[in-house]
Amino acid sequence: MKSKLIPFDLETGKIPESVQDSLKRHISDLAGIFADTDALNAMAAEDDRLVYEFYDMGMPETEGDLAFGTSIVYPGLVGREFFMTKGHFHTILDTAEVYYCLSGHGVMMMEDPEGHVEYQEMRPGEAVYVPGKYAHRSVNISRDQKLVTFYVFRADAGHDYGTIEQKGFRKLVVENGDSYAVVDNPRWGENT
Amino acid sequence: MKSKLIPFDLETGKIPESVQDSLKRHISDLAGIFADTDALNAMAAEDDRLVYEFYDMGMPETEGDLAFGTSIVYPGLVGREFFMTKGHFHTILDTAEVYYCLSGHGVMMMEDPEGHVEYQEMRPGEAVYVPGKYAHRSVNISRDQKLVTFYVFRADAGHDYGTIEQKGFRKLVVENGDSYAVVDNPRWGENT
Numbered sequence: 001m002k003s004k005l006i007p008f009d010l011e012t013g014k015i016p017e018s019v020q021d022s023l024k025r026h027i028s029d030l031a032g033i034f035a036d037t038d039a040l041n042a043m044a045a046e047d048d049r050l051v052y053e054f055y056d057m058g059m060p061e062t063e064g065d066l067a068f069g070t071s072i073v074y075p076g077l078v079g080r081e082f083f084m085t086k087g088h089f090h091t092i093l094d095t096a097e098v099y100y101c102l103s104g105h106g107v108m109m110m111e112d113p114e115g116h117v118e119y120q121e122m123r124p125g126e127a128v129y130v131p132g133k134y135a136h137r138s139v140n141i142s143r144d145q146k147l148v149t150f151y152v153f154r155a156d157a158g159h160d161y162g163t164i165e166q167k168g169f170r171k172l173v174v175e176n177g178d179s180y181a182v183v184d185n186p187r188w189g190e191n192t
Numbered sequence: 193m194k195s196k197l198i199p200f201d202l203e204t205g206k207i208p209e210s211v212q213d214s215l216k217r218h219i220s221d222l223a224g225i226f227a228d229t230d231a232l233n234a235m236a237a238e239d240d241r242l243v244y245e246f247y248d249m250g251m252p253e254t255e256g257d258l259a260f261g262t263s264i265v266y267p268g269l270v271g272r273e274f275f276m277t278k279g280h281f282h283t284i285l286d287t288a289e290v291y292y293c294l295s296g297h298g299v300m301m302m303e304d305p306e307g308h309v310e311y312q313e314m315r316p317g318e319a320v321y322v323p324g325k326y327a328h329r330s331v332n333i334s335r336d337q338k339l340v341t342f343y344v345f346r347a348d349a350g351h352d353y354g355t356i357e358q359k360g361f362r363k364l365v366v367e368n369g370d371s372y373a374v375v376d377n378p379r380w381g382e383n384t
Contacts, residue, residue, distance in 0.1 A: 001324070002323065003300070003312055003320065003321055003322060003323055004312075004319075004320070005312045005313070005314075005318060005319070005320055006319040006321070007318050008292075008317045010316045010317030059321075063255070064284075064324040064346075066288045066321075066346075068290045068319060068321070068344075092256075094256040096256060096347075097258070098258050098260045098344050100200075102202070110195055118194065119195075120195055120197045121197070122197070125199070125201050125202030125203075126197060126198065126199050126200060127196075127197070127198040127200055127342070128197055129195055129198070129249075129251075130195060131193040131194065131195055132257070150292050150319070152258065152290050152344035153258070154256075154258075155288075
């Protein structure tokens with residue numbers, strides 16, 4: 001394989017569209033992900049905003065290669081829940097991921113299959129280490145800034161989105177005055 | 193394992209000293225690494241400047257974990273060669289590494305055991321993918337700015353510095369007016 005140079009923008013995390021398009025997730029792509037289904041349906045019908053986008057560089061899925069890219073979560077709320085990514089386990093469960101925060105203010109929410117929950121606040125320059133076995137999602141807790149992170153994981157690790165789509169995360173990150181709160185997910189375990 | 197939050201500074205790449213010290217490489221640590229031994233010896237005797245520093249987070253060396261940190265190469269020259277890191281192969285040869293450039297202007301110099309040479313210029317925001325099997329070193333080609341990168345690789349990949357310390361890289365990155373040039377290493381393969 002040849003080396004690569006990927007021209008991300010340091011602040012926005014974007015690659016020029018002439019080089020590569022991002023993968024985009026709008027409100028309507030996220031049914032079942034946010035707890036407040038009525039709020040989600042209303043937002044999907046109104047203007048179906050972009051919630052997040054990310055880049056997948058399509059690296060070969062071998063154990064010696066690394067998948068990497070940026071993730072951009074926009075500011076917003078669905079009901080009381082902040083905009084966030086779907087979140088996933090790795091298919092090879094015990095593989096870690098590193099996130100480096102480039103701009104914004106976020107929370108990395110993590111939980112393992114046994115129900116241990118961890119979360120870390122992220123600000124620009126800070127790295128979050130997501131250990132193996134932990135499902136993880138990026139939550140934008142700013143009211144007006146994008147949350148931009150650079151991520152790296154083993155290219156053969158794979159994504160298991162199904163477990164989270166079925167059960168959800170045990171904890172939600174919700175607005176709480178000017179700040180945020182981590183609260184129990186009242187619908188956790190429901191087959192949404 | 194628990195998750196981790198590492199407070200790197202977005203611009204300088206530094207962690208507060210109260211949290212963790214960096215590993216530092218001065219001119220006198222780099223005998224045999226730069227081609228111009230006379231220039232190196234004179235600089236070591238004069239003020240033995242800091243050439244680069246980096247962080248090793250001490251992650252468990254398993255195939256599911258990731259090693260990560262920042263690397264900071266200072267501006268300077270040894271003879272006509274720009275300040276740079278020693279460079280290394282991974283001990284598990286066919287494992288990749290990702291570098292994300294946070295500030296400065298650099299060149300990632302790469303070569304594989306068969307002598308294929310690749311190099312990529314790096315500016316802030318840009319990611320360089322170093323494929324498996326390629327030795328790699330970061331070269332600061334700015335005259336006045338630090339080169340700061342964030343790196344990630346598989347935590348069990350290991351470092352083989354010995355091959356480079358014995359043979360050197362096939363190519364040197366040298367000053368060339370206001371710019372740089374990549375030239376043959378006249379001493380490549382010598383047991384320095």
